Amino acid sequence: MTTEKQPYAPLSHDRYCDEILAQTDLLRDHLRGADLAVTVPTCPDWTLRDLAVHVGGAHRWVETTVRTRAVEEVSEKAVEGFEGPADDDPAALDAWLADGARRTADTLRAAGPDEPCWTWSWRRDAGFWARRMAHETVVHRADAALAAGAAYDVPPELAADAIDExxxxxxxxxxxxxxxxxxxxxxxxxxxxxxxxxxxxxxAAEWLIELRDEGIAWRRGHQKADVALRGPLTALLLAFYRRVPLDDARVEVLGERELLEFWLERATFG
Incomplete structure (x- = not known):
């Protein structure tokens, strides 16, 4: 069974910091020339600009949390630039995203993975936030790519770790x-x-998830199950994060589809 007691992060702290920058750069590429007022299909309460501000605001909030070694949740009002640039010029948004990602990666690198700080999770250190912000950017980049009609792919080791997380x-x-x-x-x-x-x-991009009486258990590995979701890893990631439907041509469902739908409807956290 996989739990928090197993190795926390198969990717290095520096790699997560690198990916905050790389994934933000790719997000910025998706936004260039796109209609920032378009509704994001996978986040229908947001426009494409709203999505970008959410990502950039999260970066800055984490940077403040780690830099100040916060011991409790930081108020958004205490985060400089949290609400995005006042200027609606797409160039201002692009520069704001780039600056926030750079600051966040720099602060996380300087802190190191074991530096204590507040988190909402089972792990209370900067290493948690480096991983979380890397994958926050990976998944919301998918939202932007889908809204902008852009190509989307994720390095396999990063996509697999996003599923683990x-x-x-x-x-x-x-x-x-x-x-x-x-x-x-x-x-x-x-x-x-x-x-x-x-x-x-x-x-090792296969997973077994067991819904036990005592709670969820999971591990990487191959084993026959009541339902299987198959497809290329990036498509698997998108389907598992509910970014593409199970009817997407890139993925295949074998067995009890209702069980997979049951999981996808309930596997949420905020």
């Missing part, structure tokens, strides 16, 4: 009783399998 978050949320929907994800004996069809063996 999401499973950790959902498992943690269930354990602390965050939401009744998560509590509903209990057994007995229901299993799900995720299988990436396009990765090298060393990536």
């Amino acid at each position: 999401w499973l950790q978050i959902v498992t943690y949320g269930q354990r602390i009783g965050f939401d009744q929907a998560l509590i509903d994800l209990r057994g007995p004996g229901r299993t799900l399998h995720l299988h990436a069809t396009d990765t090298a063996p060393e990536v």
